[in-house]
Amino acid sequence: MEGLRLWILLTLLEGLFYLLRVERWRSLTAMSSLENLSHEDRIFPPSPEFVAQANAQTSLYQEAADDRLAFWSRQADYLHWEKKWDEVLKWEVPSAQWFLGGKINATYNCLDAHVIAGRGDRVAFHFEGEPGDTRTITYAQMLHDVKKATNALIELGIRAGDRVAIYMPMIPEAAVAMLACARIGAAHSVIFGGFSAEALKSRILDADATLVITSDGGFRKGSAFPLKPVVDEALAGTDHNVKNVLVVKRTGQETQWSAGRDIWWHEIVDRQSPEHIAQGFDSEQVLFILYTSGTTAKPKGIFHTTGGYLTQTSYTHRAVFDLKPETDVYWCTADIGWITGHSYVVYGPMINGATQVMYEGTPDSPTKHRLFQIIEKYKVSILYTAPTLIRTWMKWGEEFPADSDLTSLRLLGSVGEPINPEAWMWYREVIGGNNCPIVDTWWQTETGGLMISPLPGVTATKPGSAMAALPGISAKVVDDEGNEVENGNGGYLVLTEPWPAMLRGVWGEPERYQETYWSRFPGKYFAGDGAKLDDDGAIWLLGRVDDVMNVSGHRISTTEVESSLVSHHNVAEAAVVGANDAMTGQAIVAFVILRGGIPKVDGEELIKDLKAHVTKEIGAIARPKQILVVAELPKTRSGKIMRRLLRDVAENRTVGDSTTLADPNIMKLIGEGLKSGKSED
Ligand code: WT7
Numbered sequence: 226m227e228g229l230r231l232w233i234l235l236t237l238l239e240g241l242f243y244l245l246r247v248e249r250w251r252s253l254t255a256m257s258s259l260e261n262l263s264h265e266d267r268i269f270p271p272s273p274e275f276v277a278q279a280n281a282q283t284s285l286y287q288e289a290a291d292d293r294l295a296f297w298s299r300q301a302d303y304l305h306w307e308k309k310w311d312e313v314l315k316w317e318v319p320s321a322q323w324f325l326g327g328k329i330n331a332t333y334n335c336l337d338a339h340v341i342a343g344r345g346d347r348v349a350f351h352f353e354g355e356p357g358d359t360r361t362i363t364y365a366q367m368l369h370d371v372k373k374a375t376n377a378l379i380e381l382g383i384r385a386g387d388r389v390a391i392y393m394p395m396i397p398e399a400a401v402a403m404l405a406c407a408r409i410g411a412a413h414s415v416i417f418g419g420f421s422a423e424a425l426k427s428r429i430l431d432a433d434a435t436l437v438i439t440s441d442g443g444f445r446k447g448s449a450f451p452l453k454p455v456v457d458e459a460l461a462g463t464d465h466n467v468k469n470v471l472v473v474k475r476t477g478q479e480t481q482w483s484a485g486r487d488i489w490w491h492e493i494v495d496r497q498s499p500e501h502i503a504q505g506f507d508s509e510q511v512l513f514i515l516y517t518s519g520t521t522a523k524p525k526g527i528f529h530t531t532g533g534y535l536t537q538t539s540y541t542h543r544a545v546f547d548l549k550p551e552t553d554v555y556w557c558t559a560d561i562g563w564i565t566g567h568s569y570v571v572y573g574p575m576i577n578g579a580t581q582v583m584y585e586g587t588p589d590s591p592t593k594h595r596l597f598q599i600i601e602k603y604k605v606s607i608l609y610t611a612p613t614l615i616r617t618w619m620k621w622g623e624e625f626p627a628d629s630d631l632t633s634l635r636l637l638g639s640v641g642e643p644i645n646p647e648a649w650m651w652y653r654e655v656i657g658g659n660n661c662p663i664v665d666t667w668w669q670t671e672t673g674g675l676m677i678s679p680l681p682g683v684t685a686t687k688p689g690s691a692m693a694a695l696p697g698i699s700a701k702v703v704d705d706e707g708n709e710v711e712n713g714n715g716g717y718l719v720l721t722e723p724w725p726a727m728l729r730g731v732w733g734e735p736e737r738y739q740e741t742y743w744s745r746f747p748g749k750y751f752a753g754d755g756a757k758l759d760d761d762g763a764i765w766l767l768g769r770v771d772d773v774m775n776v777s778g779h780r781i782s783t784t785e786v787e788s789s790l791v792s793h794h795n796v797a798e799a800a801v802v803g804a805n806d807a808m809t810g811q812a813i814v815a816f817v818i819l820r821g822g823i824p825k826v827d828g829e830e831l832i833k834d835l836k837a838h839v840t841k842e843i844g845a846i847a848r849p850k851q852i853l854v855v856a857e858l859p860k861t862r863s864g865k866i867m868r869r870l871l872r873d874v875a876e877n878r879t880v881g882d883s884t885t886l887a888d889p890n891i892m893k894l895i896g897e898g899l900k901s902g903k904s905e906d
Pocket residue numbers: 517564565639640641642643644665666667668669670671691752753754766767768769775778779780
């Protein structure tokens with residue numbers, strides 16, 4: 226009897242603790258609650274052992290401040306230039322050119338340079354396929370593969386300046402394809418394998434790609450998913466200029482074949498000569514286009530050029546990840562479909578001769594041990610990942626990392642979204658064994674390379690802060706009028722000087738480039754992020770201030786999801802907000818008004834249908850977590866949807882000030898409507 230009572234008491238207490246934890250968790254991850262950031266007592270200075278061997282020195286800040294352009298020249302000197310530049314920077318707002326007159330080949334720097342210097346035997350990639358197949362690829366092997374792939378592209382008529390779409394799983398051929406394009410000055414446009422046929426189509430058309438490189442499919446969560454059929458669908462019935470589709474055989478799935486257009490990678494690449502001499506291209510040659518979500522429905526084709534981009538990605542990779550190429554094993558978990566995969570899997574690390582891990586699958590397949598086992602197996606020493614994964618690990622519990630030996634780790638990085646102090650501490654203690662500096666790196670598809678981050682071995686870090694602009698970078702926090710705020714205050718993050726890896730424009734839309742980034746604060750780059758300076762001047766990123774959501778570190782436009790919803794025949798109007806989510810940072814919540822005059826539809830069926838519709842239009846990453854059917858949307862008198870109020874509803878808060886609403890009753894109506902239409906999964 227006593228035992229039973231004790232048991233009940235303990236169970237109740239446990240429940241209570243759980244609830245308290247969840248509550249605290251919710252409030253900590255809510256960006257709006259990062260108001261009290263002016264002071265953080267926990268400060269982690271670098272250990273003397275780390276300082277003694279660090280690549281970065283405190284003097285870097287002074288060097289860059291003394292002469293910024295000379296500083297960047299010295300970083301560019303690490304690269305192999307076929308012809309050295311005549312002028313470091315030409316800057317006329319908003320157009321930057323770096324290392325003018327220089328000639329350089331990106332692939333030569335990633336591969337040939339290492340082989341020529343006798344480092345050909347070094348492992349470039351330890352590849353771990355999702356089903357458990359593995360490959361060890363040296364720099365020499367990679368160069369051999371890239372030369373053959375390059376010759377195949379040439380045979381297919383690809384020339385400098387052409388655009389090549391790459392739609393692939395996370396397999397070595399994806400990197401080979403990118404480097405083969407770069408070798409001949411063709412711009413690659415990588416489209417993440419999770420995007421739908423519609424999304425793929427619009428990107429192929431926008432860049433006017435003439436070749437698509439894909440695979441039959443890839444492996445994910447224990448089974449094969451198709452890619453080639455998605456390419457077929459994207460190209461069907463469209464007026465495009467794609468002459469060929471090059472298909473890597475990965476899964477062995479059956480696929481339709483369009484004779485004359487489709488070619489197996491192994492059939493054309495294997496028979497090529499392994500000889501190819503790389504030629505230097507102009508420093509400002511377009512290296513790649515990468516589409517990212519903006520505030521309108523149409524994604525922006527951010528394009529980057531060669532010399533400046535390679536300079537900044539390799540420099541930041543050396544300084545911030547402290548790479549020791551002979552001994553480190555570096556693992557950036559990003560997919561090649563995102564900028565992180567471009568800058569910190571392909572270009573930065575390969576220029577620096579890093580040995581990397583590349584993994585095809587997800588963290589929970591076949592078990593939640595997978596990533597920890599990979600760290601142990603390859604003795605990963607530098608890990609670079611996203612807060613959403615760290616929070617997922619926290620949810621799973623410490624028993625999973627505890628089962629593997631993670632003591633090879635010596636440095637941890639975070640990217641993609643603000644990292645909440647709890648996740649930062651957990652990362653440090655549980656993954657890093659209290660022994661690894663953490664670099665929280667802020668940057669964007671547009672910035673090309675890291676911009677704000679601690680320097681390991683130099684910076685004393687605070688959990689949750691990206692700390693300071695890197696040497697050579699000028700970041701400021703300004704108020705509405707563009708005036709710099711004092712310590713202890715918040716505002717908008719701006720970049721006040723051009724940087725080598727900055728975007729050179731939005732593909733085909735010069736006005737949009739000017740309008741999006743350079744018009745809010747004339748002469749300054751507007752990042753779209755809120756930020757705060759604490760009492761010591763450390764920078765805390767607070768999330769987006771525009772209509773862009775950040776779900777698991779992926780950028781998704783509210784407008785893009787809205788326009789996809791209204792393209793459904795049952796939807797009259799839609800409003801989409803990013804609601805705080807303990808796991809994914811933000812979650813997509815949609816409010817829809819149904820069309821009148823349609824036959825009565827089953828609520829649950831309809832919501833399922835709408836979610837499937839968005840998945841088809843954009844991809845699974847844009848699928849709303851919740852869709853709420855409402856009778857009206859809250860609008861100002863000028864007709865602007867008040868997303869702030871919808872966010873209150875989506876986050877289960879009391880609805881804030883609604884006095885500017887054209888119809889003050891709306892929020893009440895929405896509240897009532899919710900009871901009938903709420904769905905979540
Ligand atoms: C947006 C850029 C850069 C690679 C991945 C995302 C957010 C990124 C951080 C960070 C707080 C961050 C910003 C930024 N973001 N890193 N360390 N702390 N926020 O690239 O898809 O271009 O997204 O991601 O909001 O604007 P992206």
